[in-house]
Amino acid sequence: MDATRENIALKELERVLARHKKPLICYSGGKDSLVVSHMVRRQLGVRCDVISEVSVLFPEDEHDVYAAAELLGINPAYHKELTPQRMAEVAHQFLPPAQHANSRLYTLRHIPTINRHIKAGGYDLALFGRRRQENTVPSGYYRRSQWNTWSAHPLIDWDVSDVWGYLDRHHVWRPRCYSNGAKQLRTWVSFLIDAHSKSGISSALRALELRWPPAVHELATYYPPAASYLARE
Numbered sequence: 001m002d003a004t005r006e007n008i009a010l011k012e013l014e015r016v017l018a019r020h021k022k023p024l025i026c027y028s029g030g031k032d033s034l035v036v037s038h039m040v041r042r043q044l045g046v047r048c049d050v051i052s053e054v055s056v057l058f059p060e061d062e063h064d065v066y067a068a069a070e071l072l073g074i075n076p077a078y079h080k081e082l083t084p085q086r087m088a089e090v091a092h093q094f095l096p097p098a099q100h101a102n103s104r105l106y107t108l109r110h111i112p113t114i115n116r117h118i119k120a121g122g123y124d125l126a127l128f129g130r131r132r133q134e135n136t137v138p139s140g141y142y143r144r145s146q147w148n149t150w151s152a153h154p155l156i157d158w159d160v161s162d163v164w165g166y167l168d169r170h171h172v173w174r175p176r177c178y179s180n181g182a183k184q185l186r187t188w189v190s191f192l193i194d195a196h197s198k199s200g201i202s203s204a205l206r207a208l209e210l211r212w213p214p215a216v217h218e219l220a221t222y223y224p225p226a227a228s229y230l231a232r233e
Helices: 003-018 031-043 059-072 084-093 101-109 111-121 160-169 176-180 188-199 201-211 213-219 224-232
Strands: 023-026 049-053 077-079 125-127 141-144 149-152
Touching: 003 031, 003 125, 003 149, 003 160, 023 031, 023 111, 031 059, 031 160, 049 059, 049 111, 059 176, 077 111, 084 101, 084 213, 101 111, 101 188, 188 201, 188 213, 201 213, 201 224, 213 224
Parallel strands: 023 049, 023 125, 049 077, 125 149
Antiparallel strands: 141 149
């Protein structure tokens, strides 16, 4: 772990937090949001509200998102944007064969929840763990006009080795999927999207059914390929 990079991120967090009266941590439970949450809560000792979008997670991963938050001493407001009813309305926008599916899934799952929460709570700063290595991030600190607030990304220039180094150095517990080789915390929808890109929809649905059967049955109510798959089975 690059201690200099950690110190720079902490100083940037202190600077940004000093400029805002009501910050909000956007916590997914993934490796990067764990780092930011730990920095704010444990290293800087700042108490602020936290939001977490947990819809369409695999059950064990959702459990671990809650567990990690408890260990960090944060109390997120949990939201489930993509209810089955909402999924039925918007699934055509990101389920295969939709283009740019994972990006569209992020937009439909996270952005509406964060946007509403910021407006309802009057927050003036949203803290994220997004990094340029894995995400599109314009800068480390900027104003988002559509949210009427500011966004901060203190890990913007970190690479993944910095993230793991930080978590190891500070003994931060992380969801068990990472111990099984996962590179990121994924939803069962993104699991299906990624499997489809590698092997086609039938194989992807079979893999999802092996991973978590209820997901395929939920999909079958509004996604024709899933209904056809179950009918053949």
